[in-house]
Amino acid sequence: MNRKMQTAIDQAIGNPVLGNALTRFREAYVVSRAKAYEGIDFTALKEQIAAARGHVADHLAEVTETFKKAAEARGAKVFVARSAQEARDYITALARDRGVRTVVKSKSMASEEIHLNEHLKKHGIQACETDLGEWIIHLAGQRPSHMVLPAIHMAKEEVSDLFSKEIGERLSTDIPRLVKVARNALREKFFEADMGISGANIAIAETGTLVLVTNEGNARLVCTLPKIHVALVGLEKLVPTYTDAAAILTALPRSATGQLLTSYVSMITGPTPTDDGTLKELHIVLMDNRRSDMARDEKFKQTFKCIRCASCLNVCPVYLLVGGHVFGHVYTGGIGTILTAWFNELKTADDLQALCIGCGRCKEICPGGIDIPGLILEIRRRLVEKEGLPFVYKAGLTLMKNRGLVHKLLWAAKLGQKPFARDGYIRHLPLFLAGLTEHRSLPTIAREPFSEVFKRIAQPACKEKAAFFTGCSIEFAFPRIGEAVVRTLNKAGIEVVLPAAQTCCGTAQRANGAFDLAAGCAVDNIKALAADTVDYVVVACASCMSSLKKEYPQLLKDTNHQDCVPDAEKLAAKTYDFSSLVKKLIHEKRLTPKTGHGHGKVTYHDSCHARRLVGTWREPRDIIQACGYELAEMYECDTCCGLGGTYTVKQSDLSMRMLKRKLKNIEDTGAQYVAMECPGCLVQIDGGLDQSGSKIKARHVAELLVDQF
């Protein structure tokens, strides 16, 4: 990571105003969004948006032409700008030709994207932002830190200072009063302006209509009072038909601000009359600026499904810690990282993509159903393909595949860890490694790897067989989880086999953009696990599970291993995570929970990979309760714990902040145990609880339940 980025992160997480604002926001947003979506079929809505916008991406030139013709037939002038420069030049030339001195603007991210205000200023034209948030940040000389709430990072004290300076009067921090000051200060500007510039939230091709979705009422004035109206619209705003707009009007206010509908929606088709009886001049600048390149890209064309609601920012555990300015460009958060990679250069997104922990929360909530983490990973993959992996990462990720060598090295590390290890934890590390144990102890390397322990487990004779895929954490740090898995399955009459040739699952390699290394792992594991020879493949790690169950087939397709795909699919079909398999076995009455209640209170942490990639979240809760525990849900149970595999090493500050919030949510339940499906999360959470001196015990579901059957 470059130093500028690190400094920005340090400043952001050290800024209490920002921290408080974002914390209040994240908590309120989830509630208001859920309420706004009551009674709405979100899946169906997503499909409608995806269908309309998917059609646009596939037929971009045609839809653009339809819009142009329809809008021109109604009297608008339409200019298709291929680049930011063309868009700026068109607007500037128009303004100069018409003798425009001042411009009023309503909020437009497209105009931020092309730095339109600065450009107009160079040509002697004053552009005034009239959206309250935009006006605030422009007075402060800043960039928006959020697509919908541009000034979310600012406290009322700062706003009061800015406004006081602007109007030359000392103002209090009373927010309604500040809002009135803005109204008064800006009202004259609307009347004086020669030109109004707006964006548009939707552009309807069949009718040539612009749809503006706003709350303050400034866009209505921008489009009504000046004689010339220029709308700057990204091509991704197009929808084919009038009725397609209904889906976006349903989703946008609900996802953006938790409203059923914003205060104002304006549908503008062609020029409208002014109060002196003349007709307005309406210019629509449809801006490409690399959007058609994105539409042609098999992976990135799905960005056309983005309705710019910013909900991906509102639920991102990283954005909610650092805010928008860390992203360094106009578009922020998950979708912002993707847009920056295209609108700027792929390279500029290098540090940004590294901020993504890949928890998948944004994908789940996106009303366009965009696989945002998948696209960020694709940027990472392309960067690695182009620039190569840093040597240390490459060496490390390659090494992970070689279990024999990892054994030897870890054994050396085990000797090395002696001075730091106590009761199974490493609590302090020296020098540059200190950050890793600042808020979280690390588990020590196990005395014996699980594959050695396994040899001594006496299993009963069974009819059925399960191949156990252990993953690195169980193998090297948590053999006790492996033992619990074997003992549980034995009770159901399933013998566990441990294919010796299994290797790292490849999740870490893939997450770091090294798809070839990941595919190598996949090929080896598919062969080693020989799904044909067993009844089940059982996995007790959510990350390994996501690879085996969900990722391998696509990964192999993407890396030219087509021939392995059928075997990958066979493997996926037989693969179960521990909780799902146990639930199935209880259902089939092959496992019987001991009777009796009152074993204690358990809270369950949803691992990102289990909940959002694999779709396992109900099963562990069911089996925990079936075994007589009381389940106490924690707040934000499915928010990332902050480990994220190698993320915790690369972004240790952010990782620790996520952990801190998770620990508080766990403590607040008053549970005796926190259970989870993933040994990775266990490293993070167990270590965090140890470091904070908590009484709550972290357990893998298998360890928690092994003696309850």
Next chain:
Amino acid sequence: MFDLFKTRAQAVSAEVHRLPTRNGTVDFVLNLLASEKVADAAGFGAVWANGSFLTGVDTETLARKVPGLSFAVTRERAKEARIGITQMDWGLANTGSLVADQTAVEQRLASSLPWIHIALLPSNRILADIPALMQKLSPDKAAYIAFITGPSRTADIERVLTIGVHGPERLVICVVDEPWEVNS
């Protein structure tokens, strides 16, 4: 339909009044103008945008009776108005929204510049939602379709909801049972 419309409109801080007749509605409006001290003075005027509701209403007499009230809406008059009155074409129950073809600039000036917007809506024109509206009103026929849902609002400073930024800070909706001709 009305009950849901009312609930949803009130939930976004609109005021909703149900009135049986057009004459009664004119009286309601005049009372509100009086209580808001509408007068022939800067900042205290009222503008009433022309529309079919006013067919048969003696606007000349009304304008004489109420100093400061004008039926000729210009940008300057709307700017100095405390109250703007416009008629709306449709209501949407599930969002508590009002919809009108506001191609005529007077409709936009009178509903966006004053502090208080009084919106007149026939009670038989309340539809369920946006898809239902799309069957009735299309951009083919209207150059400016305006949806209004509650008063102007912002949460741009510390996410504190504040009413009345660039548009009206009060939206008073009169739902009238006696119908009138609506063009669109």
